[in-house]
Amino acid sequence: MRVVVTGAAGFIGGHAVAALTRAGHDVLAVDAPARSLTPGRARERFAALGVPTAHVDLAEDPLDAVADADAVVHLAGRPGVRTSWGAGRAAVARDNVEATRRLLDACRDSGAKVVLASSSSVYGTAGARPSRETDPPLPASPYAESKVEVERLAAKAADAGVAVAVLRYFSVYGPGQRPDMAFHRFIEAALDGRPLPLFGDGGHLRSFTHVRDAVAATLAALTRPLPGGVVVNVGSAEPVSVLDALERIATALGVPAAVTRRPLVAGDVSRTWADPGRAAHLLGWRPTTTLDDGLADQIAWHRSLR
Template sequence: MRLLITGGAGFIGSHLAEWALVQGADVVVLDAFASNYDPALKQANVELLRLRAARASGSFRFVRGDVRNGELLDRLFARHRFTHVAHLAALPGVRPSLAEPRRYLEANVGGTVALFEAIRRHPGTVRRVVVASSSSVYGAQPGPWREDMPPAPLSPYAASKAAAEQYALTYQRLLGIGVSCLRYFTVYGPRQRPDMAIARFTARALAGQPIPVFGDIQSRRDYTEVGDVVRGTWAALLEPGTGFEIYNLGSGGPFTLQQLIAALGRVLHRPIALDLQPPAPGDAPATWADIGRARERLGYEPRVSLEQGLARYVAWVRWHHQWAQGRPGLSAGGRSRRSGDRRESWR
């Protein structure tokens, strides 16, 4: 397998790249190091992938660049002749999208179109494309959510993901290749973005600070550990055929925010104080994945319970704190101590 992973220096993408290297794939990671969070964290993920590649049967190459750069994509496709593509590059986050809707449109929809246009310009090699989507496309509909339910986005971010799915369907029909859109449900785990809820909750709890809770503490989320998501994404990449499909990748059962915080307190062995805040706009009151389709067609089966996943994440946070103390360019809190990042060309 010759695999391109866009957004591969990020949270889910770096885990997918690591898994693919172990499976023997030749992996090219394309990432623009967008400034939605500290680029030093993404650089650390790239360095980790280089270490993994040295011990794996697959090969690894990192390219710093924007997926919307057609000339860069043409060089990459001509040189590597990818057989599979995992399109994870996107601007994430419901709340930031409310302030910058055009930026989300250009990045998430424009990036998807640019990628498929590159595939169209280089026919005959790509057999399967997976596109990262989001549970947010379902909006506030009652759960469990099935893939045949109509999108009902509540934010520009969610709308951009729903639109990207429609473009993926259009290009599948134009190109005749296999395309799957994967709706991820509240993915968490080691290397997750520092702005995500579980990361923020853990950091504040370890610092002895109260956790801000926006809205109802009984709101529910289908929390999914990143290892389960990676296994489901890999299964979708390996799926045969040339059709179009949408899959929910979640745990299959929601937990209330109160249950999540209680589980985190047990893992940390300390009580957690709450700072109750008004509800945030754009957030759905509950998410809940029906994973029957992914289970039947991909053999997808979540293996990691919420408490197991939180324990793994907390162990990684503590390890990362110690590791970061010895890094010249990264503090324990994930802030860069130098300006700029080492750049690499597409070569």
């Protein structure tokens, strides 16, 4: 298949490009590195992908490159709850909502299949059981609201005949993780001999999901026949507290689990918890990387950068 990966200079996008290429697809990598939270890093990664690339700002440039594809894996966007407040609101409206609106319009015209990234944040704080795709959204930040809107656009596009699947990723980690994310900050601090920066008391739970598993679900969504507009959780069924993860990192690196506490940021929900039943049923997917193995993998990547 000719597959366009948007957000290819990003964390999940880079892994998706590699996995699709390994699976024998013709990949065109699309990104606008200037729109990344870390533009310098995105430029470097984009140049090193080893597949054809196209600089396309999905929110304003013509989308001809996308229109030639059999399928699009749409990972471009402005991630992160914390940076979505204040001035970040305009960025999530532009790079999540407007970019996706234009992309879905282009795919309606071309007939390309679309797999696009949503987020566990649409659920808000999970209750006493894992979140299911049928639960009502309770977005608690501008980022989460933008993903609810992205999902609404996908549902409309599906009604108009676009073969679109929406994946709700849960706290993805692994080699190449974004610098604003918790494990990246913990590991870098530990390797520097600094205390680990912890937002809140660390009691918040996350369905941490290794990027290899997230990408496996993405490829399955691309190749399997799915109901139009389907929404699927891509997350581990076993949430772990951020403090537990931090202690595992400290143990793996042989450093004390000393922390500097920072206040929790509005919109940082106290629990995400995936019910991956639909992913198992429709995608034949279940996560296979344990948290300890996945952390070892990410730690090895951080060490390789030094």
